[in-house]
Amino acid sequence: MTKIKEAALESELTKIDVTEELAACPIDFSKSQVANPRAGQKQKEYNNGLSKSNFNERKKYEANQEPQFNQLFTDGTLPVKPGKYRLIWSKHCPWATRIAIAIDLLGLNTVISKGVVDPLRPAGVVGDWFFTLDANNEDPVLHTHALSESYLRADPTYKLRTTVPALVEIETGKVVNNNYNTLNTELALAWKKYQSATAPDIYPVQLRADIDALNQIIYTDVNAAVNEAGLARSQADYEKYYERVFNRLDWLEQRLSKQRYLFGKQITDTDIRLFVTLVRFDTVFYQKYYVNKKRLVDYPNLWNYAKDLYTVPAFKNNTDFDAIKKRFYQVDHTPVSDLTRIIPKGPDLSIWEEPNDRKRFE
Numbered sequence: 448m449t450k451i452k453e454a455a456l457e458s459e460l461t462k463i464d465v466t467e468e469l470a471a472c473p474i475d476f477s478k479s480q481v482a483n484p485r486a487g488q489k490q491k492e493y494n495n496g497l498s499k500s501n502f503n504e505r506k507k508y509e510a511n512q513e514p515q516f517n518q519l520f521t522d523g524t525l526p527v528k529p530g531k532y533r534l535i536w537s538k539h540c541p542w543a544t545r546i547a548i549a550i551d552l553l554g555l556n557t558v559i560s561k562g563v564v565d566p567l568r569p570a571g572v573v574g575d576w577f578f579t580l581d582a583n584n585e586d587p588v589l590h591t592h593a594l595s596e597s598y599l600r601a602d603p604t605y606k607l608r609t610t611v612p613a614l615v616e617i618e619t620g621k622v623v624n625n626n627y628n629t630l631n632t633e634l635a636l637a638w639k640k641y642q643s644a645t646a647p648d649i650y651p652v653q654l655r656a657d658i659d660a661l662n663q664i665i666y667t668d669v670n671a672a673v674n675e676a677g678l679a680r681s682q683a684d685y686e687k688y689y690e691r692v693f694n695r696l697d698w699l700e701q702r703l704s705k706q707r708y709l710f711g712k713q714i715t716d717t718d719i720r721l722f723v724t725l726v727r728f729d730t731v732f733y734q735k736y737y738v739n740k741k742r743l744v745d746y747p748n749l750w751n752y753a754k755d756l757y758t759v760p761a762f763k764n765n766t767d768f769d770a771i772k773k774r775f776y777q778v779d780h781t782p783v784s785d786l787t788r789i790i791p792k793g794p795d796l797s798i799w800e801e802p803n804d805r806k807r808f809e
């Protein structure tokens with residue numbers, strides 16, 4: 448594109464009213480300090496910066512944040528009690544989807560409920576999530592409108608972003624744990640008594656050290672690396688993460704040529720962690736983050752493995768391609784793909800229904 452055309456397109460884009468994130472939202476969030484605890488001048492500056500594609504600022508704000516709430520079941524701090532907790536998650540978010548999948552896979556959905564925030568939020572609001580998919584814009588169990596209400600109940604001085612996943616104690620409405628990295632093992636270990644008879648052991652004792660090690664590798668080279676590629680500000684940085692992702696996918700392709708799941712015949716937490724990135728790969732990361740050396744469907748073993756997992760209701764029912772597309776194409780703009788807000792028609796998602804060949808390892 449010529450410089451003049453680029454400039455014209457850029458100026459056209461600044462005219463687009465991007466407030467359409469929640470077109471019909473009846474709540475006036477701008478006046479609600481609870482709904483938007485960080486409202487104010489700084490927030491406005493941040494959003495103005497965003498509309499001018501100020502991605503350095505954005506990256507600084509959205510940099511991976513250490514989870515602030517880490518109460519555990521395994522050390523006895525949190526009581527393991529049916530009906531006491533609610534997982535708040537967003538269907539677009541790979542980190543949150545991990546926990547939603549684990550709850551269903553372990554059959555804990557009868558004892559831990561789930562509430563979903565809208566993947567879109569009003570313009571002018573960052574760092575919070577809202578229950579605008581629910582009747583009266585209110586979570587039917589917590590009776591809150593914004594996730595920040597639960598963060599502020601847990602810590603009235605809380606000033607960071609509110610993030611999903613967040614496990615909330617229903618009675619007090621307080622977030623007790625928002626650690627996407629440890630919640631699954633907490634559910635696997637401390638909630639055994641309430642798991643279904645057919646629940647897999649996703650963190651078996653003899654594999655724990657290996658699972659921890661592979662989880663770390665998958666985090667660094669896959670889960671986080673796709674984001675790093677999409678948010679890179681320099682060609683060299685982008686290429687570094689691009690290479691890292693595909694080197695690791697090549698390695699995983701080999702591993703999955705010999706066994707059905709990452710650790711053999713049984714699904715573990717590591718499969719959940721890999722799946723949440725793979726299921727977004729061709730739809731989002733390949734196209735939107737330019738992690739596009741190969742598509743997932745170009746890896747015979749990884750592709751069949753992902754489809755195999757997708758046949759399991761816990762994986763399929765917690766995959767919402769519409770929510771994923773909405774968030775990533777309408778809101779989460781990246782340096783590599785910030786010129787258009789069009790949602791692509793492809794890739795063809797019906798292929799997820801096609802048979803897979805993994806039964807040969809049974």
Ligand SMILES: N[C@@H](CCC(=O)N[C@@H](CS)C(=O)NCC(=O)O)C(=O)O
Pocket residue numbers: 510511512513514539540541542543573574575608609610611612625626627
């Ligand atoms: N780094 C997060 C991991 C979870 C996360 O990044 N969640 C995203 C959604 S995918 C989020 O809630 N971001 C808050 C925001 O975008 O304002 C954490 O500290 O727990």
